[in-house]
Structure formats: C-alpha cells, structure tokens
Amino acid sequence: MGNYITRRLFQMVLVLILLSFVCYGLMSLMPGDPLDIMISSNPKITSEDIVRLKAVYGLDQPMYMRYWAWLTDILSGDFGYSRTYKVPTTTILVPRLFNTFVLTMTALILSLMISIPIGIISALKKGSKFDYFTNLLAFAGISIPSFFLAIILIIIFAVWLEWFPAGGTESVGEASLTGMAYAKDRIHYLVLPVVSLMVLQIGTFVRYTRSAMMEVLGQDYIRTARAKGIKQNKIVYLHALKNALIPLITVISISFSFIFSGAIITETIFAYQGVGRLVYDSIMGNDYNVAMIAFIISIAMVLIMNLVADILYAVVDPRISYK
Amino acid sequence: MLNGPMVEVKDLKVSFFTKLGEVKAVDGISYQVARGKVMGIVGESGCGKSVSSFSLMGLLSQPGKIVGGEILLDGVNLTNLGNSEYEGVRGNKMAMIFQEPMTALNPVLRIGYQISEQIIKHMGFSKIQAKNRAFELLELVGIPSPQKRFHEYPHQLSGGMKQRAMIAMALSCEPEFLIADEPTTALDVTIQAQILELIQSLQKKLNMTVQFITHDLGVISEIADDVMVMYAGRIVESGSCHEIFQNPRHPYTIGLINSLPKLGTRVDELYTIPGSVPGPLELGQGCAYYNRCSKASEKCLMERPQLTGDKSKVACFFPEDHGGIN
Numbered sequence: 001m002g003n004y005i006t007r008r009l010f011q012m013v014l015v016l017i018l019l020s021f022v023c024y025g026l027m028s029l030m031p032g033d034p035l036d037i038m039i040s041s042n043p044k045i046t047s048e049d050i051v052r053l054k055a056v057y058g059l060d061q062p063m064y065m066r067y068w069a070w071l072t073d074i075l076s077g078d079f080g081y082s083r084t085y086k087v088p089t090t091t092i093l094v095p096r097l098f099n100t101f102v103l104t105m106t107a108l109i110l111s112l113m114i115s116i117p118i119g120i121i122s123a124l125k126k127g128s129k130f131d132y133f134t135n136l137l138a139f140a141g142i143s144i145p146s147f148f149l150a151i152i153l154i155i156i157f158a159v160w161l162e163w164f165p166a167g168g169t170e171s172v173g174e175a176s177l178t179g180m181a182y183a184k185d186r187i188h189y190l191v192l193p194v195v196s197l198m199v200l201q202i203g204t205f206v207r208y209t210r211s212a213m214m215e216v217l218g219q220d221y222i223r224t225a226r227a228k229g230i231k232q233n234k235i236v237y238l239h240a241l242k243n244a245l246i247p248l249i250t251v252i253s254i255s256f257s258f259i260f261s262g263a264i265i266t267e268t269i270f271a272y273q274g275v276g277r278l279v280y281d282s283i284m285g286n287d288y289n290v291a292m293i294a295f296i297i298s299i300a301m302v303l304i305m306n307l308v309a310d311i312l313y314a315v316v317d318p319r320i321s322y323k
Numbered sequence: 324m325l326n327g328p329m330v331e332v333k334d335l336k337v338s339f340f341t342k343l344g345e346v347k348a349v350d351g352i353s354y355q356v357a358r359g360k361v362m363g364i365v366g367e368s369g370c371g372k373s374v375s376s377f378s379l380m381g382l383l384s385q386p387g388k389i390v391g392g393e394i395l396l397d398g399v400n401l402t403n404l405g406n407s408e409y410e411g412v413r414g415n416k417m418a419m420i421f422q423e424p425m426t427a428l429n430p431v432l433r434i435g436y437q438i439s440e441q442i443i444k445h446m447g448f449s450k451i452q453a454k455n456r457a458f459e460l461l462e463l464v465g466i467p468s469p470q471k472r473f474h475e476y477p478h479q480l481s482g483g484m485k486q487r488a489m490i491a492m493a494l495s496c497e498p499e500f501l502i503a504d505e506p507t508t509a510l511d512v513t514i515q516a517q518i519l520e521l522i523q524s525l526q527k528k529l530n531m532t533v534q535f536i537t538h539d540l541g542v543i544s545e546i547a548d549d550v551m552v553m554y555a556g557r558i559v560e561s562g563s564c565h566e567i568f569q570n571p572r573h574p575y576t577i578g579l580i581n582s583l584p585k586l587g588t589r590v591d592e593l594y595t596i597p598g599s600v601p602g603p604l605e606l607g608q609g610c611a612y613y614n615r616c617s618k619a620s621e622k623c624l625m626e627r628p629q630l631t632g633d634k635s636k637v638a639c640f641f642p643e644d645h646g647g648i649n
Contacts, residue, residue, distance in 0.1 A: 219426065221427055221429040223382055223421070223427070224429070224492075225429065227380055227413055227414060227418070228414035228440065228441040229410040229411060229412065229415055229444060230410070230440060230441065230444065231407075239432070242431045317430070317431055318430070318431060318478070
C-alpha cells in the first residue's frame with residue numbers, strides 16, 4: 001500500500017507538470033499579451049520601446065522558454081505578481097481561495113448530511129409517497145439552472161423578505177468585527193449562495209445514494225443478514241451501507257476535488273469574492289501568474305481526490321488491494 | 324408441546340401482488356415436519372418451494388405476502404409475530420442455508436464477524452466468547468485453520484468453503500429447525516457430496532429438524548425421511564421417502580423419477596415430461612398438471628384434485644397403484 005501511494009504521488013507530479021505545460025500553452029495561444037494592452041492604451045509609445053519592453057519581460061521568447069522560466073520560478077517558491085492587481089499572486093489568491101473553500105465546503109458537507117439519509121430512506125421506502133416526492137424534488141434540483149435559482153433566491157429572500165443580503169462576502173466597513181460577530185456576519189452572507197449550490201448537489205447525491213442503496217438492499221447477503229435475525233437498523237447502516245459506499249466514494253470524492261475551483265456562476269451572481277470569478281478575470285486580462293496557480297491547484301485537487309478515492313475503495317472493500 | 328411436530332404448516336397461501344394481478348405462488352399447502360426428521364421438498368423451478376421456505380423464515384419481500392394459513396414452529400404461530408419477536412426466532416431457533424454461497428455472504432464483512440454477530444445477539448455472548456464459539460463452529464463444519472479464516476473475507480474462500488461458513492453461521496445458535504434451500508445446487512459435484520454429508524452428519528449429531536429443498540431427486544433420496552412433491556404452488560404428493568421412490572402414485576412424481584438417468588443402462592434419449600409448467604396466471608380451476616398429464620380427463624380440467632390419503636397422500640383423481648416406473 002505504501003509503495004502504491006508513493007508510485008501514485010510520483011505519477012501525480014508528472015501529470016501536474018505535463019498539464020501545467022498544456023495550460024501555459026493554451027494561455028499563450030490567446031490573442032495578445034500583457035504588453036499589447038499597455039501599448040494600445042499609450043499612443044506615444046515607439047516601436048523601439050515595444051521591442052525593449054518585450055525583451056525585458058521575456059515576451060519575445062518562444063513559449064517553451066517562457067514556460068521553463070515560469071516553472072523554475074514556481075519551483076523556487078516565487079509565484080510572481082498579479083498584473084491586474086499589482087500585488088503578489090499569493091496576496092490576491094489566498095483570501096479568494098479561502099472564501100471559495102468556505103462556500104463550497106459548507107455547501108458540500110451540508111448537502112451530504114442531508115442527502116445521504118434521504119437517499120437511504122428513499123431506497124428503503126421504494127415506491128412510497130416519500131420516495132416519489134424526493135425523486136421529484138431531486139430531479140427539480142438537478143434540472144434547475146443555477147443562475148435562475150440564484151436570482152429566484154435573491155428576489156424572495158433578499159428583496160421581498162429582506163432576510164439575507166443580495167450579495168457580497170462580508171459587511172463593508174465593518175473591519176473591526178472579530179470572533180463570533182465576524183463569523184455571524186460571514187454566515188449571513190453565505191446562506192443564499194450556499195443554498196443555491198446545495199440544491200443541485202442534494203439532487204445529485206440523493207439520486208446516487210438511492211440507487212446504490214437499492215442495488216445493495218436487493219442482494220442475497222442482505223437476505224442472509226435478515227435470516228440471522230439481525231435488527232433492521234443494523235442491516236441498513238452496517239451490512240448495506242458499507243457496500244453502498246463503494247459507488248458513492250467516486251461521486252463524493254469528485255465533488256471534493258472542486259472545493260478550490262470556484263463556482264463561477266454562483267459567485268458572480270452573489271458578488272461573492274471567490275476564486276471562480278478571479279480566475280475568469282485573470283484569463284480575460286492575460287494575468288498569467290494568477291490564472292496558472294489557480295489551474296495548478298484545480299488540477300492537483302482532482303488528482304489528489306482521485307488518489308484518495310482509490311485509497312478509500314481499498315479501505316471499504318477488502319476485495320480491492322494495491323501492490 | 325414437546326411431542327407435537329416441530330413444524331406444522333396449515334393451509335399456507337402466499338401471493339405476489341404484481342401489476343398483472345395476484346400471483347398465487349403457494350396455494351394452500353399443509354404439512355408437518357416431525358422432530359429430528361428431514362423433510363425433503365422437491366419440485367421444478369417456480370413451483371413455490373423456495374417461496375414457502377421464505378414464508379417460514381418471514382423473509383418474503385415486496386410484493387410477496389402471506390395471504391392465509393398458519394405456520395406453527397414448536398406450537399408458536401409465526402404469522403402472528405411482530406418484527407422484533409420474529410428477529411428473536413430467526414437465526415436462533417430456526418435458521419436457513421441458502422442456495423448461492425457466492426452471494427449470500429456479505430463481501431465487506433469478515434467471516435468471523437458474520438458468524439459471531441448472531442451469537443452475540445441471540446445467545447448473549449461476549450465478543451470473546453462468540454469468537455471462541457465461532458472457532459468451534461468453523462472446526463465443526465470442517466474449515467481448516469479456523470483462527471486464520473475467522474479474520475478473512477468471503478472472497479478469500481472457495482465456493483465449498485463459503486457454503487461451509489454459511490452452514491457454520493446457520494448452526495451458530497443451535498437451531499432446532501434448519502431450512503436448507505438447495506444448498507448444493509451452486510457447487511460442483513464433489514463438493515456437493517461433501518456438503519450433503521456434512522449436513523447429514525450435523526443433523527444427526529445435533530438432532531435437528533431439517534426442511535431440505537431441492538430439485539435433485541438423487542439428493543432427496545439420500546437425505547430425506549419424508550418427501551413432498553410440489554407442483555405449481557401445491558403439494559401433489561407426500562409420503563415417506565421410501566414410499567415416494569418405490570411406489571410413486573402421482574403422474575408428475577412418476578414423470579420426475581422416470582426422467583432421472585439410470586446408472587448402467589444406455590438410452591438414446593432421456594425421458595422428459597412433455598410441455599412446461601403453466602405460469603401462475605394461466606392456472607384454471609382444474610388440475611395444474613392437466614396439460615402435461617397422460618391420464619388427464621375432463622374431470623381433471625373441471626375440478627382440482629385434493630391431497631388425500633393417510634400416510635402417503637396424493638392429489639390426483641387417477642393415481643397409480645403399483646408405481647409406474649419403467
């Protein structure tokens with residue numbers, strides 16, 4: 001097992017470097033570079049200046065040379081400056097990543113806490129009114145476009161009822177807030193975007209849990225457990241759930257790999273200071289340094305969660321072992 | 324009640340309520356299993372033999388339902404029991420071995436856990452006591468190095484070993500009544516013989532009452548004291564094992580016995596009963612075997628024969644008297 005994990009980690013680094021090259025290449029394929037924007041906004045600039053500036057920033061070099069320079073800098077711990085915000089990349093990125101993490105993680109964990117029990121009950125009461133009702137809601141949740149839902153939530157809870165703010169991350173000008181008061185303020189702003197993210201996730205997880213549980217509950221070994229006189233609760237939550245977890249691990253770990261990627265539509269509509277909108281703006285503004293780091297983090301999360309899923313399979317299912 | 328039969332089934336009716344209508348899987352069967360005896364139930368697939376056993380265990384799942392009759396285990400009517408009372412009987416006084424050892428064990432739980440679980444529940448043992456009991460049981464059913472097997476998972480055991488583990492599980496709380504539902508069908512022939520021998524020796528050793536279900540007449544003739552033959556949800560013939568094999572009276576039983584290959588004689592073609600079992604929804608008011616029977620008359624089409632007789636019973640208007648085996 002230890003061997004296997006080491007091998008996988010080594011592969012992950014390779015994949016990460018390879019994909020970072022691909023991302024860098026794609027970014028450089030976009031029309032223009034940071035200087036072009038500067039040039040077009042300054043009519044007095046001469047062509048000598050342009051050549052000199054391009055040389056200073058290394059923009060006259062071929063793509064792979066620029067990539068190499070970027071890679072060596074990154075590996076030496078230099079993440080560079082954000083071109084649009086004029087601050088070190090980490091200064092702008094870290095708080096945004098934290099905000100996104102708070103948003104998506106809250107939504108994800110609450111969704112799982114709600115949808116897994118509902119999915120189990122729904123599978124146990126297959127064909128009941130409860131089952132039909134949850135199915136209906138689950139499909140509604142999956143089908144409703146997130147921008148539409150977000151707007152509806154804003155109209156109802158922010159405009160009509162005025163329970164929650166229509167957008168933002170925290171109260172502006174209240175920097176003195178600390179401790180519980182600060183947390184309360186943040187939560188106030190989090191509620192609507194979290195609910196908007198949860199609706200889709202709950203729908204998806206309920207469907208997955210229900211089908212996984214239904215499949216397992218029809219298996220012979222469940223009948224064996226019943227024949228042994230084991231209590232229904234123990235059959236459901238031990239004998240059945242442990243088997244149903246195997247397919248669920250895949251779905252859940254994929255969801256966890258997006259906790260740092262940002263939910264661009266939700267973040268934009270709720271004016272939430274997350275990483276999704278930042279990355280979008282960075283790509284559009286040729287802000288290589290910010291965009292690249294965000295890409296790397298997203299890619300790394302997918303790779304890491306895949307490894308976590310594979311390890312969890314082996315933990316839950318004794319038939320799976322790695323050498 | 325110590326002198327009465329271990330199990331008494333009275334006019335048991337089980338139906339499945341499907342979209343096509345009510346399917347009568349078991350249609351009014353009555354029988355008794357005497358203490359310490361082995362009752363064999365024979366019949367083709369779909370004749371209701373497994374469904375009747377599941378009803379005894381209270382394991383019928385939707386849309387199946389007991390619609391009538393009584394099941395008495397040691398004088399206690401099981402059909403009246405609540406869920407938790409039934410849980411106290413299942414795996415304790417009454418246990419079951421299933422057909423498919425490959426799928427009947429939970430793949431993600433250790434063999435040891437699956438055996439000790441019910442020992443802890445029904446016998447009130449501590450974990451360590453249950454573990455020791457599980458070692459004994461694994462030894463009893465002939466699993467070598469039980470200490471090692473205790474910690475293994477089902478996929479690490481062969482098919483025969485799995486069925487042995489299933490038997491250990493079923494016997495763990497010393498059940499007085501054991502239902503074996505085609506326990507050897509999924510195994511290859513040499514393993515079949517071993518498992519059969521094991522069940523037989525354990526039955527004698529522990530003086531269990533056994534209900535043994537199979538479609539294999541060879542197996543039945545070896546293990547059963549009494550036999551009942553089922554067809555389309557009803558009992559068509561019952562009696563002692565010797566009687567049924569030496570002097571079968573129902574045309575269906577005769578057909579079954581005739582379709583067995585005989586050792587030492589070569590035939591070009593094995594005998595088969597013509598036609599096939601009618602679907603439960605196709606049954607009319609007459610004898611269910613009507614469309615396949617050589618002796619069928621108009622009476623058989625109009626009226627359903629009842630199971631009659633003293634020691635050996637038969638449900639046929641024109642039973643054979645001297646055995647029609649050729």
